Amino acid sequence: MVSSPTDSLPDLPQHAGGRPPAHQHHVRVGGVNEHYIVPELTGIKRFSRKARKLTHDPLQQYQGWEPAGTRQPYHEYVHQLVLAGWDNLQELDSYMMTDVEDQDLVVSVLDITESFEQVRRPDIHDGAVLKSFLEEDNRHGVKVRLYMAEQRGNLAARVIEAFGSSLCLDPRFFLWSMRDKHGVAPLPTSHRHRAPFMSIGFGVPLIRTSLRTDAENFRVSVYIHHDEVGSGWTGPKSFRQLYLESFEDLDLDQATASPFYAVHYLLRLNCYCWNLVVNCIRDEDRRINGISDTSVTHVEEIKKSLSVVKRGGSLGWRGRDDGRARESREALEEDFQHLVEQTDLLWQAR
Template sequence: MASSHSSPSSSQFSTHITEPPPPPPPPPTQPNRSETVPLPIEHQPDSGFSRFLHRKRQSHISLQDWEQNVTPPYHNYIHQLVAAGWTNLQDLDNYMTTAATREGLVVSVLDISDSKRKQWPDIYSELDLRNFMNHTSRKGAKVRFYMAEYQGTPSPALIETLGSSLNLDPRFFQWIIHSRGHNFTPSQRHNAPYQALGFGVLRDSTPSMTDAEKFKVLVYIQPDNTGTGWTGIVLFSSCTKHNISTRILQPPPSFQSPRPASTTLKPKSIRELYLESFEYLDLTQTAASPFYATSNLFRINCFCWNQIITAIREQDRLINGISDTSVGHVEEIKRSLAIVQRGGSFVWAGKDEKATKESKEALQEDFQHLVEQTDLLWQTRSKLAEMRQSRSEARWTALTNAFTYLFAPITIISGIYGMNVSEISGSDTNPNIWQFFVAVLVLNLLMVAALSIYNFIQIHMKHGRAAGMKEILCFAVGRTTLNRPEAGQ
């Protein structure tokens, strides 16, 4: 199977490492991210490749470094597509010309057959991944998983390695780099062999109890040419570790059953949790159904979102209000539910398998419940926000009224003493003060009469009845409750 994944230009890579390498240093006691992890002995290639693979490198090596200005075949393929009219891949073409690297790259490889699974040593560079894919066969394994973990977006070297070795759809990588030119119609997205799953995980390193890290996990299912197996590519855009145990995915043993062995809870990334979850899967069903193989990834996703929603609800209850939190949770959860309802992708095989149907039904119920709880939470928060706004407005109104009551007498007194009337000015040429009050009274009577006539006409036009004197006068002075007709009218 490894030969079917070989790049057409693999011979170009071998021509650049013909010079004898320096003697290898003593092997390290523990692998780290700057050193290469050796392959199992039975899968090591020729001695020249083995010496190159075990050579210690001081810095990150990209494909551009070891191709020596030779255009990588997958990048050249993308460039030719852009020139042929697929301009939506222009951003990916530009991205592939950069020499960007990503810290924290870890690639786990897992082979699965009907009866056993085999996890290879982790790989920490794109060059070692290229060598592994070109020289290591699956030896009867029906399924091979490549699980790459990095921070942010994948490096161009990782895209080149996976794309050229597995012949992947370039739109998949266009999606990964968050390009503005990435546009999918619903039919294209639902029938694509790859799906994007939005993750949200609570941050333990921030003071806020509801602060969450959001990232994407993308799954690509590539059927083999023989039709007897498939290759899975799972890309994790975060390598942050979290205190979560995979045992939460399974119900605890009964009281009378033997107790499981104690384990120490260590912070693990989502990639490591997903790798551990294969312990609970039926390997035969895993080889037959991609959705069943990725079902535990959906379960971890549902659990993490449930943690966030619960933390927000508890924090709101603690402060008896609305806590600070990020937005967009509902949209991501509903997208995950839609992917579960489709069974991953419409083109994934194994949809008729019993285990697949059971996993799909269970996940649908879990995500549907989570969506309902999330909607209820945000409705409650919206009502609390309205109540808080109403209380704030009431406080401002009370404060305004207090100032009005304070300054109203001052306004009246200053208005009276500012009038040019004979009683205050002492001049007989000015009008008397009683004339002012008569004018105010007459003006008020005219306003009440005008409002009463308006109310009488409105009631007659809307309700077809004559309004009573009491009802008209009440409206004129500001009381409108008497304007409403009784139930029997």
């Protein structure tokens, strides 16, 4: 979870394509009345490896994770939005009816303190433990907190409930991260760049197949949450681990002032991985002395990442664009522009 400046952000349009209403709901769970309010902005980081055909079959499903006839507070909020006409949230409402086991769940928590030191908390591997941690008053002396959640397939409903209810996240964030590349995004294209969340498409060479130009695709979803108080913005290794290691080289003062600078290392990884994919295609062309098979989606994803860099993340994030933040953005823009030119050359040959 990332904190950010206290200034208010521009609102998303208030209609079927905009933000769900931030009204207070009275939810009855287990015989106890609870109040749930969705604020204007929210945040979380999620790292999820996306297989070619997403399935939950390998995971143990828990049909009765919610008591019969009741819903947990965040699920109830989503359900009420569906009843109010937000039909695009029906998929999320249905998904949260069934929980799956916390298989391969890793939630890392990293704090940047008021004295600009980083504190790594123990990793969390259980949805119930995550919920307890989120409910604790443990933010004393913390300027910015980042949550990095990684799980095979989609996040379990219990994990969505924990993050959603404790941090008051926009439900469309979870819906968007659940959709595969053929799904319809829950936000109109013209509104996506002002949302506090975004999704970065990754491609890495898939060496387990006989087709050398094949790539495995998955997404990293980022959500920036602005604090109500405070001056902050809000063997093989996984991308979660690589991202955590990047903080050894970051200017933490700059990271608390610029959301883009704090997450720009993800985009550096993104550019590096797409370079690997493009080089694999070029090498295979040379090997067969012809034109190899490749996916038409590569260029689209690379150009999307370039657009993210040019915007400095999301227009809804704001933050300072000076010093190292600007240097990082300009360097990334140059790298991605070069990568786009390389992919254009590959396609011209086809």
